[in-house]
Structures are given as structure tokens and as C-alpha cells.
Amino acid sequence: MLNQTNARAVVGKVITPVAKGLLKIGLSPDAVTFIGTVGVSAAALIFFPDGRFVIGILIMVLFVFSDMLDGAMARLQNRTGVWGAFLDSTLDRVADGAIFGALLVWAVRTQSIWVQAAALICLVGGFVISYARARAESVGLDCKVGIAERTERLLIALLAAFIYGLGVPYILPAALFLLAALVIFTVYQRLIHVYRQANAT
Numbered sequence: 001m002l003n004q005t006n007a008r009a010v011v012g013k014v015i016t017p018v019a020k021g022l023l024k025i026g027l028s029p030d031a032v033t034f035i036g037t038v039g040v041s042a043a044a045l046i047f048f049p050d051g052r053f054v055i056g057i058l059i060m061v062l063f064v065f066s067d068m069l070d071g072a073m074a075r076l077q078n079r080t081g082v083w084g085a086f087l088d089s090t091l092d093r094v095a096d097g098a099i100f101g102a103l104l105v106w107a108v109r110t111q112s113i114w115v116q117a118a119a120l121i122c123l124v125g126g127f128v129i130s131y132a133r134a135r136a137e138s139v140g141l142d143c144k145v146g147i148a149e150r151t152e153r154l155l156i157a158l159l160a161a162f163i164y165g166l167g168v169p170y171i172l173p174a175a176l177f178l179l180a181a182l183v184i185f186t187v188y189q190r191l192i193h194v195y196r197q198a199n200a201t
Helices: 004-024 029-047 053-064 066-076 082-110 113-138 150-165 171-198
Strands: none
Touching: 004 066, 029 053, 029 066, 029 082, 053 066, 053 150, 066 082, 082 113, 082 150, 082 171, 113 150, 113 171, 150 171
């Protein structure tokens, strides 16, 4: 298997020429970040509420590469810094809200009240997890803990939605129940972690 260094080198060989091409036609890294967010959000909001998960996720995959492209473009322009990281993080919350909001609409339309509640917990809890870290870091505390970070939450939700869209029943509701439990536990982990730091002697 490729190690992380080799994997990054392979991906870089593909991404760098594309990044150079986008810069040549006048696109900025910020523009690519916005395009990626709009693409992912639109795919979720258009296709997920009606249960068309497969096409929605396939379209999302095309836009997910913007996360790598904008960083590569910024490096080529020597523009790496806090603004790009801030914009990426902020727009990630928009995409997350669109994905889990669309799953909530789907649940309201087709599922029991329990699945709806799980989807709502996933939506709200995801924002609480992100806010807890941002708020802790704003007062000088560390909050990089938790069993269900953003990547894990998205992988579980989107993989389950894709398989559900292929005709496997129950897997998406089950994934939402699992995610709801993981989200609650992650919020608890972050609260305890920050509490211990704040009250350390």
C-alpha cells in the first residue's frame, strides 16, 4: 500500500497541472472553494430530499476535489495563510449544513419520528462539535478530541446514503442512529476535555 507521503505525491501529480490550468484561466483559489461548496450543497439539496442519493453523491464527488485544488492553487501563488484556512473551514460548515439538512428533509418526508430525531441531532450536533472547538481555541484551550470528527461523520452518512440508494434497506436510518449517538458522545468528550483544562490546578 502507498504510505501517506507517496499518496500525496501521486495526488499532487494529478492535482498540480489542473490547479495551474485553473489559475491560467483566471480562477482564484477562493473562487474554487466557493464553487466546490455550491456544488456539494446543491447536489445535496436537490437530490437527497427525494431519496436520489446515488446521483447526488456522485455529483458531490466531482466537487470534493475542490478541497485539494484550492490548496494547490494557493501554494502555487504563494498565498497560503490564515484567510484560506478560515474560508475553507467556514464554507465546510455550509456544505455540512446542506448535507445533513437535506437528510433531515428526507427523513421528515419518508421516515419515522425517531429517524427524524436522529437526523436533527446529527445536524445540530455537528455544528456544536465545530463550535466547541472554535470557542475553546478562542480562549487558548485545546479541543482536538472526539470520536466523530467531521470526516468520520461525512463518511458514515454518505456511504450509508449511497448504499441505501442502491437498494439496501434500513442502512441509512441505522447510520443516522449511530451518528446521533456518536455526535452526542463527541460533544460530551469535548465538554469534559475543556472543563478539565479550564479547572486544572
